[in-house]
Amino acid sequence: xxxxxxxxxxxxxxxxxxMRQTAxxxxxxxxxTPGYKPVDVEPFERILDNTGLGLETSAASHLHGAGGPxxxxxxxxxxxxxxxxxxAVSLEQELIKADEVNRAxxxxxxxxxxxxxxxxxxxx
Amino acid sequence: xxxxLQASLRIAASGLEAQxxxxxxxxxxxxxxxSTGPTPGSDPYTRKTVTFANALDRASETNLVKVDDIGxxxxxxxxxxxxxxxxxxxxxxxxxxxxxxxVEMADMREANxxxxxxxxxxxxxxxxxxxxxxxxxNPG
Numbered sequence: 001x002x003x004x005x006x007x008x009x010x011x012x013x014x015x016x017x018x019m020r021q022t023a024x025x026x027x028x029x030x031x032x033t034p035g036y037k038p039v040d041v042e043p044f045e046r047i048l049d050n051t052g053l054g055l056e057t058s059a060a061s062h063l064h065g066a067g068g069p070x071x072x073x074x075x076x077x078x079x080x081x082x083x084x085x086x087x088a089v090s091l092e093q094e095l096i097k098a099d100e101v102n103r104a105x106x107x108x109x110x111x112x113x114x115x116x117x118x119x120x121x122x123x124x
Numbered sequence: 125x126x127x128x129l130q131a132s133l134r135i136a137a138s139g140l141e142a143q144x145x146x147x148x149x150x151x152x153x154x155x156x157x158x159s160t161g162p163t164p165g166s167d168p169y170t171r172k173t174v175t176f177a178n179a180l181d182r183a184s185e186t187n188l189v190k191v192d193d194i195g196x197x198x199x200x201x202x203x204x205x206x207x208x209x210x211x212x213x214x215x216x217x218x219x220x221x222x223x224x225x226x227v228e229m230a231d232m233r234e235a236n237x238x239x240x241x242x243x244x245x246x247x248x249x250x251x252x253x254x255x256x257x258x259x260x261x262n263p264g
């Protein structure tokens with residue numbers, strides 16, 4: 001747990017957003033694979049709810065708790081189109097999602113920057 | 125576990141590779157649209173098809189895409205009556221490749237579109253990375 005909660009949350013969201021970007025690029029790369037169903041990561045609210053319940057580890061051999069968001073949580077829900085080959089990836093939908101990720105990431109880094117500036121102002 | 129943004133770049137690169145293989149095959153088909161067999165009555169060039177498959181990369185736990193198989197199209201050949209052609213059989217018919225220009229053009233367009241989508245993802249991922257690096261920049 002970091003001393004300043006905001007940085008911890010923003011780091012967590014940045015991690016979640018990059019996982020989502022990975023899921024989206026997997027979907028787009030497989031846009032012509034027969035039978036492929038698009039995947040997504042579980043929503044960020046659920047990640048936030050799960051925090052604080054991880055397993056504590058004191059040795060390398062210990063089990064790690066559920067660290068980070070799980071990918072492939074939602075299988076092809078609400079896809080726009082299914083092609084005759086059974087592929088359910090819609091390029092438009094995936095690009096919109098990629099744009100959403102981009103916007104959220106910009107907001108995230110913007111907040112971190114502003115908060116950091118604020119801290120520096122009080123330190124100087 | 126590798127960095128998700130690095131993984132994202134790698135996945136998009138695998139998509140680019142798969143789509144460019146597809147474009148290569150389209151080019152082969154188009155170039156050989158009139159290639160007949162060498163001897164009278166022999167089979168001409170057969171149209172090639174590409175199939176993709178989802179491949180899980182165990183090392184980085186990412187789902188890449190790879191070219192599963194470059195197969196042959198089993199549809200019948202076109203037949204034309206050209207008695208003077210060197211590949212004509214005894215009745216004067218020549219077997220021509222089973223290639224339809226419109227189908228190849230459509231395939232090429234789709235490969236192009238998917239290639240562009242993968243390129244877009246690389247661009248977006250680069251933007252995410254540079255936004256992160258920008259955090260280190262001195263605000264002045």
